[in-house]
Amino acid sequence: MFASRSIVSLSRRAFSTSSAQNAAKVAVLGAAGGIGQPLSLLLKANPKVTELSLYDVVNTPGVAADLGHINTVAKVTGFTPENDGLKSALDGADMVVIPAGVPRKPGMTRDDLFKTNAGIVRSLAEACAEVCPKAQILIISNPVNSTVPIASEVFIKAGVYDPKRIFGVTTLDCVRASRFIYEKTGNLVDVPVVGGHAGITIIPLFSQVEGLKLSDEERDALTYRVQFGGDEVVKAKAGTGSATLSMAYAGARFADSLLRASEGEDVIEWSFVRNDLYASEGIKYFSTYVRLGSEGVKEVLPLPDNLTDYEKDLVVKGVAELQKTEKKGFDFVHSQ
Ligand SMILES: NC(=O)C1=CN([C@@H]2O[C@H](COP(=O)(O)OP(=O)(O)OC[C@H]3O[C@@H](n4cnc5c(N)ncnc54)[C@H](O)[C@@H]3O)[C@@H](O)[C@H]2O)C=CC1
Ligand SMILES: O=C([O-])CC(=O)C(=O)O
Helix, strand or coil: CCCHHHHHHHCCCCCCCCCCCCCCEEEEECCCCCCHHHHHHHHHCCCCCCEEEEECCCCHHHHHHHHCCCCCCCEEEEECCHHHHHHHHHCCCCEEEECCCCCCCCCCCHHHHHHHHHHHHHHHHHHHHHHCCCCEEEECCCCHHHHHHHHHHHHHHHCCCCHHHEEECCHHHHHHHHHHHHHHHCCCCCCCEEECCCHHHEEECHHHCCCCCCCHHHHHHHHHHHHCHHHHHHHHHCCCCCCCHHHHHHHHHHHHHHHHHHCCCCEEEEEEEECCCCHHHCCCEEEEEEEEECCEEEEECCCCCCCCHHHHHHHHHHHHHHHHHHHHHHHHHHCC
């Protein structure tokens, strides 16, 4: 198998500072929202982004005017549904980041968002499949475990599916796990987090962090905190939303990783993508180690073969849950 340490160091840097070699047009759908605005700010600050196209059902002209005064290279334009704004926003996009949809309130699960967000993601994916079928699609809208199957099925239906280009953004789980380990050890290292993006499907692989020693109690508590980190934020925000700033940071890191890979850098991230790792269990999407390249996914890597029994058990439980959420997304597209 591969050495976990080299995997970790490859994806360590959040942002590169070199200037753009290729023009990259990035569209953000849901750009005026809690995630959309800070994410758009971070993308505007990324020298690899040359054009930033902001779409939302409201308020994007103001967000675009504001960001447009920042002295970085990206040209910023705001679009709303008027005058076919969605299609104009997507025209020529190389990357589309989708944080559109409603966030949780206390007491809700991510799956409770399905009834609103499934339709939003389906209609936005339909527009992407029509206007920019070759763009890389980064899905943030929850429940990711179902919205990624939804977007994928929309692309399949449209006859333009390329599994290398559709990503569920699970980077926030990695960011949280890394921070929580830093609080404990004082070392800022990457922690692989695999599976999916909801509760028990979120599987941190602490065994893969070189030199990290945890008691069983510490491991249990840290695993729980990563799996339910989103709930901490939902509770603290007390009805006003869920994680936005940390998600913007995580989304911008993932976008930057893809942009660096498109320029030839060897980059590994963790993302919820199409693969056959658990095909025998009937699932097509699982977040794992992914080598990125100019086309998007260059190589899907299996989980390390030295997982602990504790981690193997988490995977079994996560896979069982993913079977249900994937089917729910698939059925949503095919029952209409
Ligand atoms: N993948 C992840 O790790 C995370 C995902 N999320 C999810 O991201 C989503 C967005 O969260 P927030 O930004 O906090 O919500 P928000 O309510 O602040 O912003 C959502 C934005 O989407 C827009 N929107 C709604 N329907 C739209 C449509 N059809 N087309 C374009 N824009 C549309 C709204 O106008 C709003 O500006 C939620 O589903 C949330 O659960 C949140 C945190 C982490
Ligand atoms: O918890 C939520 O609803 C938002 C989210 O996905 C996260 O913070 O990981």
